[in-house]
Amino acid sequence: MNEKKSAIWFALFVLFAINTMNFFDRQILGAVGESVRKEFGLSDSALGALGTAFTLLYAFVGVPLG
Numbered sequence: 001m002n003e004k005k006s007a008i009w010f011a012l013f014v015l016f017a018i019n020t021m022n023f024f025d026r027q028i029l030g031a032v033g034e035s036v037r038k039e040f041g042l043s044d045s046a047l048g049a050l051g052t053a054f055t056l057l058y059a060f061v062g063v064p065l066g
Contacts, residue, residue: 029054 029036029051037047 026058
């Protein structure tokens with residue numbers, strides 16, 4: 001019984017870690033957006049389009065892979 005309980009807690013930890021990484025993956029562009037804009041010489045509109053493209057790609061790819 002103790003092994004089963006340990007496996008359940010391990011699975012919960014793994015799912016929590018995956019969800020945390022998934023959240024940070026979606027938020028990273030907002031955190032480093034200014035650095036990306038300066039590095040590649042993007043305008044504010046281009047940076048916004050990059051964010052939109054990421055969101056749309058994430059949505060469309062997430063449906064079949066989800």
